Amino acid sequence: MSKKLYTGGEIILKALGDQGVDVIFGYPGGVTLPLYDKIYQQNKVRHILVGHEQGGVHAAEGYARSTGKPGVVLATSGPGATNTVTGLVDALMDSIPLVCLTGQVVSNLIGNDAFQEADTTGITRAATKHNYLVHSTDDLARLIHEAFYVATHGRPGPVLIDIPKDVILGTGLYLMPEDVQPRNYNPKIRGDREKIEDAIQLLAAAKKPIIYVGGGVINSGQKACQLATQLVRMTGYPCTTTLMALGAFPASDPQFVGMPGMHGTYEANMAMHQCDVMFNIGARFDDRVTGKVGSFSPGSKKIHVDIDPSSLNKTIVADIGIIGDAGSVLEDMIRLWDEKQPTINTAAIKSWWNEIEKWRGVRCLSYDQGEKIIKPQFALENLRKLIQGSDFYVTTDVGQHQMWAAQFLHFDKPNRWMTSGGLGTMGYGVPAALGVQVAHPESTVVCVTSEGSLMMNIQEMDTIAKYQLPVKIFNLNNKVLGMIRQWQELFYDNHESECDLSGGPDFIGLAEAFGFKAIQVTDPDEVCSGIEKMLTTKGPVFLNIEVDRNENVFPMIPAGAPHNEIVLGPNQNLKTVDDKSNVMA
Amino acid sequence: MNNDITPNEVCEHTFSVLVDNEAGVLHRVVGLFSGRGYNIDSLTVSEVDSVEGYSKITIVTSGTLSVIEQIRAQLERLVPVQKVSDLTRDGRSVQRELALVKVQGEGDDRINSMQLADKFQAQVVDSTPESFVFEIVGSSDTLDRFIGEMRHIGLVDVSRTGIVAIARGADEM
Numbered sequence: 001m002s003k004k005l006y007t008g009g010e011i012i013l014k015a016l017g018d019q020g021v022d023v024i025f026g027y028p029g030g031v032t033l034p035l036y037d038k039i040y041q042q043n044k045v046r047h048i049l050v051g052h053e054q055g056g057v058h059a060a061e062g063y064a065r066s067t068g069k070p071g072v073v074l075a076t077s078g079p080g081a082t083n084t085v086t087g088l089v090d091a092l093m094d095s096i097p098l099v100c101l102t103g104q105v106v107s108n109l110i111g112n113d114a115f116q117e118a119d120t121t122g123i124t125r126a127a128t129k130h131n132y133l134v135h136s137t138d139d140l141a142r143l144i145h146e147a148f149y150v151a152t153h154g155r156p157g158p159v160l161i162d163i164p165k166d167v168i169l170g171t172g173l174y175l176m177p178e179d180v181q182p183r184n185y186n187p188k189i190r191g192d193r194e195k196i197e198d199a200i201q202l203l204a205a206a207k208k209p210i211i212y213v214g215g216g217v218i219n220s221g222q223k224a225c226q227l228a229t230q231l232v233r234m235t236g237y238p239c240t241t242t243l244m245a246l247g248a249f250p251a252s253d254p255q256f257v258g259m260p261g262m263h264g265t266y267e268a269n270m271a272m273h274q275c276d277v278m279f280n281i282g283a284r285f286d287d288r289v290t291g292k293v294g295s296f297s298p299g300s301k302k303i304h305v306d307i308d309p310s311s312l313n314k315t316i317v318a319d320i321g322i323i324g325d326a327g328s329v330l331e332d333m334i335r336l337w338d339e340k341q342p343t344i345n346t347a348a349i350k351s352w353w354n355e356i357e358k359w360r361g362v363r364c365l366s367y368d369q370g371e372k373i374i375k376p377q378f379a380l381e382n383l384r385k386l387i388q389g390s391d392f393y394v395t396t397d398v399g400q401h402q403m404w405a406a407q408f409l410h411f412d413k414p415n416r417w418m419t420s421g422g423l424g425t426m427g428y429g430v431p432a433a434l435g436v437q438v439a440h441p442e443s444t445v446v447c448v449t450s451e452g453s454l455m456m457n458i459q460e461m462d463t464i465a466k467y468q469l470p471v472k473i474f475n476l477n478n479k480v481l482g483m484i485r486q487w488q489e490l491f492y493d494n495h496e497s498e499c500d501l502s503g504g505p506d507f508i509g510l511a512e513a514f515g516f517k518a519i520q521v522t523d524p525d526e527v528c529s530g531i532e533k534m535l536t537t538k539g540p541v542f543l544n545i546e547v548d549r550n551e552n553v554f555p556m557i558p559a560g561a562p563h564n565e566i567v568l569g570p571n572q573n574l575k576t577v578d579d580k581s582n583v584m585a
Numbered sequence: 586m587n588n589d590i591t592p593n594e595v596c597e598h599t600f601s602v603l604v605d606n607e608a609g610v611l612h613r614v615v616g617l618f619s620g621r622g623y624n625i626d627s628l629t630v631s632e633v634d635s636v637e638g639y640s641k642i643t644i645v646t647s648g649t650l651s652v653i654e655q656i657r658a659q660l661e662r663l664v665p666v667q668k669v670s671d672l673t674r675d676g677r678s679v680q681r682e683l684a685l686v687k688v689q690g691e692g693d694d695r696i697n698s699m700q701l702a703d704k705f706q707a708q709v710v711d712s713t714p715e716s717f718v719f720e721i722v723g724s725s726d727t728l729d730r731f732i733g734e735m736r737h738i739g740l741v742d743v744s745r746t747g748i749v750a751i752a753r754g755a756d757e758m
Contacts, residue, residue, distance in 0.1 A: 126620055130664040185664050310658035
């Protein structure tokens with residue numbers, strides 16, 4: 001440990017550098033000025049100036065999810081800090097590792113209602129995995145290193161460090177990451193061997209198994225995804241991946257049955273409903289997956305692997321609950337499986353597959369393109385065809401386009417699909433794409449969005465253009481808040497209350513004003529060429545596709561209904577859900 | 586899961602939570618309860634180890650078995666939480682509460698209140714010609730009974746600490 005004294009600003013940058021941070025997303029303000037002065041005098045950590053702090057957090061999320069490394073945000077006190085809150089909760093819900101640094105008013109003014117003062121640690125206590133208020137420059141290095149440790153260990157999440165201006169200006173000692181003893185926070189990584197053996201026995205004896213892979217497998221890392229794929233292939237069992245886990249198992253593999261849940265495939269939902277053994281690894285039985293909890297997969301034994309003990313038995317009681325890291329448990333499982341060589345009931349599995357193939361034969365994602373109006377599914381199917389095989393990343397916003405993107409774009413690799421799953425944050429897509437493109441400057445990054453969500457963080461188009469990031473914005477413009485309209489049509493007597501966006505701006509003119517190349521597509525015959533042009537044009541491109549306003553996302557399991565009450569299309573009447581209060585949940 | 590209690594039966598549980606004594610830790614614990622809709626029937630907190638910097642929070646809560654399991658898992662998830670023990674479930678425990686009870690009265694009321702205090706082993710910690718303050722330590726139930734009886738005599742004010750609890754036997758937490 002060197003005895004040299006550094007200023008708080010220098011310590012922050014040194015600590016970030018030693019944590020391997022190459023880029024931060026931020027916005028300056030009064031109390032962070034001394035830190036920005038240090039940022040100015042170095043070039044190790046790159047600063048991306050975003051348009052709004054919420055955009056900064058989503059950009060850091062995009063960076064984190066596409067690289068597997070923690071994302072870093074820097075905001076000023078007061079409004080800067082409060083603007084981060086939506087992004088922090090988004091990261092908390094989707095278990096994304098982030099470190100958010102906020103400036104705070106000088107220590108002796110805290111509590112005085114000073115200019116741009118807010119109780120940031122108080123406000124963000126429920127929005128973060130953990131947060132800190134730094135009292136002394138000497139504590140700064142330790143707390144930053146600890147924040148990175150907490151953000152990335154156990155179930156990942158956002159950690160906030162609130163730093164008063166005097167702590168940034170003051171001097172203190174620097175500590176290297178290896179000199180910091182992380183506090184007594186030691187999440188269990190390795191699953192209990194006995195339980196893993198029980199799980200193997202149950203899984204091997206299954207006649208109608210399903211492997212249900214969640215975002216925890218992606219969070220565990222690429223190796224965990226390889227191991228999950230290995231397990232699925234060595235057992236020959238069907239595999240479904242949640243919205244958060246698309247790409248953890250290759251979508252092109254015939255053993256993939258699609259996504260489960262409200263807008264999941266018929267085959268995935270029927271397999272979940274009818275299975276006799278469910279192996280859930282790294283998913284949390286979200287209500288959008290389970291539907292009506294009491295009728296969820298009624299005949300199955302459930303194995304649940306999660307690094308977070310509070311996920312076990314939270315909504316669905318597990319017959320075998322294994323606490324541990326997905327990758328570690330899979331590794332042990334595969335090793336023990338190889339040792340034991342349990343016999344799989346191949347005849348039963350074959351007839352299970354026959355059943356699944358029948359469900360698959362329903363072709364639940366089919367749609368009718370027609371001649372005049374572009375169907376959003378058609379546009380996305382063409383996008384898939386044209387990016388398949390290339391090095392691409394996709395971000396989305398929230399709503400109908402998000403569900404269609406999840407259904408129609410296929411991911412064979414993890415960390416390629418960034419969407420706001422838990423919180424469902426409109427305005428996520430554009431800044432997330434910015435963060436992904438900063439991390440992967442040479443790759444194709446497409447943001448699938450629609451005009452409602454787009455407007456919520458549209459200022460980040462300026463950031464994208466300013467840094468000349470070649471992000472492709474794929475705007476499925478239906479001139480309406482589509483998911484709201486869909487629910488109003490299906491559950492509220494078609495009362496289109498406050499969902500019309502037809503008076504919106506001229507998006508082509510707007511995109512060009514931001515410095516994007518803009519392409520307009522209105523005819524089904526132009527879809528393919530429009531997408532090709534978007535992909536081949538250098539720099540930021542905005543593709544505006546005018547799509548059918550009245551299209552609905554199917555299949556659909558109404559909220560509060562069991563999986564076998566899935567609605568396949570517009571021609572099938574919705575079954576009335578018994579409990580009306582459950583409908584708009 | 587424990588099978589001798591039906592899954593939907595609501596039971597009272599006492600948790601002992603050892604936490605880092607740092608700013609905001611109580612807010613974190615209380616916020617967890619209010620944010621997730623759990624009950625707090627009683628809460629006490631104080632530093633118990635100034636060298637290591639630990640505080641202990643004793644929380645009495647109630648819920649179904651699955652809710653109680655969730656509460657434990659959610660508490661353990663908080664970064665400054667070092668240990669969680671469900672004293673109701675993990676074994677036998679001693680639970681105590683202290684109350685300061687102010688009673689107003691003259692003549693027979695004074696004599697009656699003194700006799701009652703004797704019966705409950707309560708101490709006089711303040712007295713004036715027309716009032717007493719009694720200190721009583723015991724189970725919450727005993728305190729309830731003592732305060733209930735004083736109500737007939739001339740109860741004017743009560744302060745209670747809430748429950749503190751510790752596991753019986755030789756083992757550390």
